Structures are given as structure tokens and as C-alpha cells.
Amino acid sequence: MANMRMDKIPMPEQDPKARIGNFDEAALGYTAEAAVDEAKRCLNCREPRCVEGCPMSVPIPAFIEKVAEGDFKAAYEKLFAVSNLPAVCGRVCPQEALCEGRCIRGIKGEPVAIGRLERFTADWHIQNGGASPDDGCAEPNGHRVAVIGSGPAGLTCAGELVRLGYEVTVYETMDRAGGLMMFGIPAFRLPRSVVEMEIVRLESLGVEIITESTVGKMDSVDELFEQGFEAVFIGSGAGKEQKLDIPGEDLPGVLSARNLLMRAEELERDALGGKRVVVAGAGDMAVDAARTALRLGAAEVSVLCGVPVNELPARREEIRRARAEGVRFLPETAPKEILAGANGHVATVLVSGPDRDSLAADTVVVAVGAGPDPLLLRTTPGLDSTASGGIAADPVTGATSRVGVFAGGDAVTGAATVIAAMTAGKNAAASIHKYIQGK
Ligand SMILES: Cc1cc2nc3c(=O)[nH]c(=O)nc-3n(C[C@H](O)[C@H](O)[C@H](O)COP(=O)(O)OP(=O)(O)OC[C@H]3O[C@@H](n4cnc5c(N)ncnc54)[C@H](O)[C@@H]3O)c2cc1C
Ligand code: SF4
Known part of the structure; x- marks a missing residue:
């Protein structure tokens, strides 16, 4: 019988205060019981709008039906028949703008948690050996x-x-x-x-x-x-990283987000210990860089968004998590110039925005795309x-x-x-x- 609960079954997360002390996954995933319950919220629509919203046309109701039945192996086979990277997509796809954004259950309540169910199914498969389903690779054709x-x-x-x-x-x-x-x-x-x-x-x-x-x-x-x-x-x-193209961008203390993210796990845990970090950018890379800075010991992290927060081109769920961890988003605020202090190192960011015209900073992270x-x-x-x-x-x-x-x-x-x-x-x-x- 369908589960008519209006909201998604919550997915447990590491406590925000604890998780900024490590690089372990913030979201912990569904248990089997929670996955089955959430899967039962799916109405198995005849003309599934969720599938229309998925660029890969993943057979969403078909895999969710198998989760609801507790047949996780069959659920995985349905996913893998279409997607080579389901454990990745279940975690990072912007579902709110794709499948979940179209789900019929989202009209009156929250959509079915398709991403969490995809993640659960793929993780279950990994935890149970992770072998490729025998989906019949064709005979080698010599090309x-x-x-x-x-x-x-x-x-x-x-x-x-x-x-x-x-x-x-x-x-x-x-x-x-x-x-x-x-x-x-x-x-x-x-x-x-x-x-x-x-x-x-x-x-x-x-x-x-x-x-x-x-x-x-x-x-x-x-x-x-x-x-x-x-x-x-x-x-x-x-x-190829893009630049801000503002004066002061080459000062010591200005970092590229890509570089920071690539090296984050090998850096000392207090590499940004006690620093005031300003991140310039609005997308996933900016939010990720801000959360990484916290995990590297930053005392204070502000994101210069340039746009209203509800227009940020980053995942809603991750913005919520970033806020819970202590990241401060400054809407409609853009950097104009980076100034050095007496020691020649970054000290201030001049900005244009509704609430301020400058911000003290020890480190500036540029996250404006590539x-x-x-x-x-x-x-x-x-x-x-x-x-x-x-x-x-x-x-x-x-x-x-x-x-x-x-x-x-x-x-x-x-x-x-x-x-x-x-x-x-x-x-x-x-x-x-x-x-x-x-x-
Ligand atoms: C911080 C960050 C967060 C993101 N978050 C999300 C998210 O939450 N959700 C989402 O959907 N997307 C997200 N993205 C975007 C997503 O990661 C990319 O859009 C996606 O990875 C692009 O895939 P790709 O295969 O085209 O390129 P890439 O993933 O960039 O892979 C290209 C590969 O080609 C290699 N390469 C380049 N040139 C050569 C060469 N000449 N010879 C051999 N190898 C070469 C590179 O080393 C690289 O490994 C994020 C990106 C960043 C940077
Ligand atoms: S639109 Fe929602 S309820 Fe309908 S099949 Fe897709 S996930 Fe299930």
C-alpha cells in the first residue's frame, strides 16, 4: 500500500559541529527500512513525469518499485541497465531541478526522494560485493x-x-x-x-x-x-579556471577553488586555522570551497554570492548543509577589489552589495567557474x-x-x-x- 506521508523520510546526517572536523560524508544514507518506506511513497505513475525530467531516462518507478518490494538486487539491475554511475548520481545530481522537480508527489508535498533511493540502491550493491550485474556484454567485435x-x-x-x-x-x-x-x-x-x-x-x-x-x-x-x-x-x-578580473587577484592569500579542493585532503587539518575566508562565486564549487575552508580550520567563512540566495546555481540541500555548518552567504554582493595589508598579504575585499562595502579577509578563494x-x-x-x-x-x-x-x-x-x-x-x-x- 502506498505511503501517503507528505514529506520525504529524512536522511540522517553527521552533526554539523562534528562534521566540520572531518572529510567524511556529511549525509549518511537511508537504512533498508527507511528506503522501503520512502519507496512506498511512489505512486508508480502510468506516465511518470520523473522520467521525463531525467536526462538519462532512468526507469525511476521501476527501480523504486523493486526497492519497495525489498528486492534491492533487482532495483540495482534496473538502474545499472541505464546508468554507469548510479552511486555518484544518487549523491550529486541536482534532482530538485530534474526528476524530483517533476515528481507528482511534489505538487502537494515533498517529491519522492528519488536521489536518496538511487544512492541507497547503489550503496547496497557496493556493500554486497559490487560486481557488475551479468547484463551480457556483447562479444568482442574487434574494433x-x-x-x-x-x-x-x-x-x-x-x-x-x-x-x-x-x-x-x-x-x-x-x-x-x-x-x-x-x-x-x-x-x-x-x-x-x-x-x-x-x-x-x-x-x-x-x-x-x-x-x-x-x-x-x-x-x-x-x-x-x-x-x-x-x-x-x-x-x-x-x-581552465576563470578569474575574477579585479585588481588584487594576484596577491598572496588569494587561492583558486579548484586548487584548494584538489589538495584539501592532503593539507594540514588547520591549513586555514583561525583565518577569515571570503569565497567569491555562486555555484557548487563556491559552496564546496566554503565548506572545505571550514574543515581546514577557518574561523569564519563568507560567500560573496552576487545573486539572491534563492537564485544560487548550487544544490539547495548543500546550501542548507553549508549554512548549518556555519557558512555565511552574502546575497547580491560582488567583489570589486582585493587590498593588501602592511605585510603585502590579502587584508580586505572591497565589495558592492546592499549591506556593506568591504570585508576583512585573510584568505580569498576564487570560485567563479572554468x-x-x-x-x-x-x-x-x-x-x-x-x-x-x-x-x-x-x-x-x-x-x-x-x-x-x-x-x-x-x-x-x-x-x-x-x-x-x-x-x-x-x-x-x-x-x-x-x-x-x-x-
Ligand atoms: C567543486 C565542484 C563541485 C561540483 N558539484 C557538482 C554537483 O554537485 N553535481 C553535478 O552534477 N556536478 C557538479 N560539478 C560539475 C561536474 O563535476 C562536472 O560537470 C563533470 O565532472 C564534467 O564531466 P566531464 O567528464 O565532462 O569532465 P571532468 O569531470 O572534468 O573530467 C575530465 C577529465 O579529463 C582529463 N583530461 C583533460 N585533458 C586531458 C587530456 N588532454 N588527456 C587526457 N586526459 C585529459 C582531466 O584530467 C579530467 O580527469 C561540480 C564541479 C566542481 C568543480
Ligand atoms: S512522478 Fe513521483 S510518484 Fe510518479 S512514478 Fe515518478 S517518482 Fe513515483
């Missing part, structure tokens, strides 16, 4: 495809292609695979072990990942073709770019101006979301399959 970048775009493309029987090699600059899932989104939102498990599962399907290998510096795209790859997918992300790195455009003849510096690619097929080269994710669109990157990777895999089989 080879190279994938550049091991973020969600590249990994999804690779996962789809090995399932179709291709031999896929992923090249990755960093020493670990995962892209921004590993080096951007902080561990207190997306534990590294979860990303690793998803990657191990893809490797067990046959995806080969070569780390510390930058295409364009080592082999070029042309050389990959010479080595026998018949198609190349570029999922190289948007690794654009694609031009390396591959520079080293691949015939590859066209977009006006904003991305790789020009068909939004549906991922085809670029170079025959046999496909692209998707942040490398094409600029900084976006995991699910958008996964969708692009999946669509490109279908196009690559069609292209190679049609040759």
Missing part, C-alpha cells in the same frame, strides 16, 4: 575506440562501448581516474571510495584506463588513429571550437568537425553537471557505434 578523459563523460562513453563489444582505452592526465568526481567534488559529498568502486566495476567490464597520460602532450589524436583506434571520444572537461583547456583544439587539426572556447560538437550525436572524433561533457559546454556529461558520453557512444558499424 578499438580511444577515450580522452576519465570524468563522467569519458567513463560513461567507455562503459557503453565495452558493453557493445568494443575494446576501449581511456587516457587520463591525472594519477587517478574520475575527473571532477575525484578531484573536484569534495569527499564529504562524494567519498573517493564510492567513485573508485564505480570505476573498478567499469574496469571489470573491460574498460582499460591509462593514467598519467595527456593526449596532446604524449600522443596526439592523429597518433591515436595511427595506432589503430577507429574513433576517438574527447571528454576532457573544463580544466572553461575548456585549449590543448586538444590546438593539437588536433580540423577540430572546430565554439565561441566560448569549447570543442564544437553536435548536441545530440557528439560528432565534431573531424570525422571519427566525437566530444561531450564540460569540454563542449563549459562547466555543467555530472548527468549532462554522462548523457553526452552515452549519446556519443551510440553515435560511435553507428559510425564504426557503418564504415
Whole structure:
């Protein structure tokens, strides 16, 4: 029988005061009992609006029905048939703007907690061995495809292609695979072990990942073709950080958010001990940088939002958690200039905003977004770019101006979301399959 409770079953969290003392996951996930109860809130709609809201068309009511029945294995199989990274999506997808934003239960109360149920199902699978479901990878077809970048775009493309029987090699600059899932989104939102498990599962399907290998510096795209790859997918992300473009941005004490997030777990626990930290930016990266600064001992963290708080392009749930941890959001306030103190180090940020015109600061963190790195455009003849510096690619097929080269994710669109990157990777895999089989 349906559970007609109006709100979502709450998901336990670490206490805010305790969690700013560690990098462990803030949200603790549903128990099996809570998941079954929440799943029973789903009405199993005949025309499920939630699925329309999901870029990957995950069969949401079908997997939730299995959770409600307590058949978590079957629930996982339904998810994995469509998504290569369910434990990631369940944690970081902006569900409020996608599936949950469309859920019929959200009209009079809270939507079904689709993200929490996805996370529960994927975690249950990991805790129970984490092997790939026997979903029948096709027999090897003898064709080879190279994938550049091991973020969600590249990994999804690779996962789809090995399932179709291709031999896929992923090249990755960093020493670990995962892209921004590993080096951007902080561990207190997306534990590294979860990303690793998803990657191990893809490797067990046959995806080969070569780390510390930058295409364009080592082999070029042309050389990959010479080595026998018949198609190349570029999922190289948007690794070139944008700047504030205000005076004082190069002063000691001004940090880049990407750099801070990438190094956070190796830094001393009091690396920002007692400091007043000002974060400039409004998206997920800004909120993550602010929460990271608290975990590194900052005494006070303020985010200069530039927009009203209800318009922040960051996840609602994470803004709520950030506030509970002590992050202060200054709406409609933008930095104008960063000034040094007598020691030459950052001391003050001049701002324009409704409540103040300056703010004392020991550290300023710049979190205003990122654009694609031009390396591959520079080293691949015939590859066209977009006006904003991305790789020009068909939004549906991922085809670029170079025959046999496909692209998707942040490398094409600029900084976006995991699910958008996964969708692009999946669509490109279908196009690559069609292209190679049609040759
Ligand atoms: C702090 C932060 C928080 C975020 N939070 C969220 C969130 O909550 N929800 C959400 O949906 N999205 C979030 N995002 C955005 C999301 O992480 C990205 O949109 C997504 O990871 C893009 O995927 P991608 O595969 O296109 O690129 P990436 O994840 O950037 O992966 C690209 C990979 O390609 C590699 N590479 C680049 N060039 C080369 C080369 N020449 N040769 C070999 N390898 C190369 C890079 O090293 C990298 O590993 C966040 C991003 C940041 C920075
Ligand atoms: S719209 Fe909501 S209630 Fe309907 S099937 Fe989807 S999750 Fe269930």
C-alpha cells in the first residue's frame, strides 16, 4: 500500500559541529527500512513525469518499485541497465531541478526522494560485493575506440562501448581516474571510495584506463588513429579556471577553488586555522570551497554570492548543509577589489552589495567557474571550437568537425553537471557505434 506521508523520510546526517572536523560524508544514507518506506511513497505513475525530467531516462518507478518490494538486487539491475554511475548520481545530481522537480508527489508535498533511493540502491550493491550485474556484454567485435578523459563523460562513453563489444582505452592526465568526481567534488559529498568502486566495476567490464597520460602532450589524436583506434571520444572537461578580473587577484592569500579542493585532503587539518575566508562565486564549487575552508580550520567563512540566495546555481540541500555548518552567504554582493595589508598579504575585499562595502579577509578563494583547456583544439587539426572556447560538437550525436572524433561533457559546454556529461558520453557512444558499424 502506498505511503501517503507528505514529506520525504529524512536522511540522517553527521552533526554539523562534528562534521566540520572531518572529510567524511556529511549525509549518511537511508537504512533498508527507511528506503522501503520512502519507496512506498511512489505512486508508480502510468506516465511518470520523473522520467521525463531525467536526462538519462532512468526507469525511476521501476527501480523504486523493486526497492519497495525489498528486492534491492533487482532495483540495482534496473538502474545499472541505464546508468554507469548510479552511486555518484544518487549523491550529486541536482534532482530538485530534474526528476524530483517533476515528481507528482511534489505538487502537494515533498517529491519522492528519488536521489536518496538511487544512492541507497547503489550503496547496497557496493556493500554486497559490487560486481557488475551479468547484463551480457556483447562479444568482442574487434574494433578499438580511444577515450580522452576519465570524468563522467569519458567513463560513461567507455562503459557503453565495452558493453557493445568494443575494446576501449581511456587516457587520463591525472594519477587517478574520475575527473571532477575525484578531484573536484569534495569527499564529504562524494567519498573517493564510492567513485573508485564505480570505476573498478567499469574496469571489470573491460574498460582499460591509462593514467598519467595527456593526449596532446604524449600522443596526439592523429597518433591515436595511427595506432589503430577507429574513433576517438574527447571528454576532457573544463580544466581552465576563470578569474575574477579585479585588481588584487594576484596577491598572496588569494587561492583558486579548484586548487584548494584538489589538495584539501592532503593539507594540514588547520591549513586555514583561525583565518577569515571570503569565497567569491555562486555555484557548487563556491559552496564546496566554503565548506572545505571550514574543515581546514577557518574561523569564519563568507560567500560573496552576487545573486539572491534563492537564485544560487548550487544544490539547495548543500546550501542548507553549508549554512548549518556555519557558512555565511552574502546575497547580491560582488567583489570589486582585493587590498593588501602592511605585510603585502590579502587584508580586505572591497565589495558592492546592499549591506556593506568591504570585508576583512585573510584568505580569498576564487570560485567563479572554468572553461575548456585549449590543448586538444590546438593539437588536433580540423577540430572546430565554439565561441566560448569549447570543442564544437553536435548536441545530440557528439560528432565534431573531424570525422571519427566525437566530444561531450564540460569540454563542449563549459562547466555543467555530472548527468549532462554522462548523457553526452552515452549519446556519443551510440553515435560511435553507428559510425564504426557503418564504415
Ligand atoms: C567543486 C565542484 C563541485 C561540483 N558539484 C557538482 C554537483 O554537485 N553535481 C553535478 O552534477 N556536478 C557538479 N560539478 C560539475 C561536474 O563535476 C562536472 O560537470 C563533470 O565532472 C564534467 O564531466 P566531464 O567528464 O565532462 O569532465 P571532468 O569531470 O572534468 O573530467 C575530465 C577529465 O579529463 C582529463 N583530461 C583533460 N585533458 C586531458 C587530456 N588532454 N588527456 C587526457 N586526459 C585529459 C582531466 O584530467 C579530467 O580527469 C561540480 C564541479 C566542481 C568543480
Ligand atoms: S512522478 Fe513521483 S510518484 Fe510518479 S512514478 Fe515518478 S517518482 Fe513515483
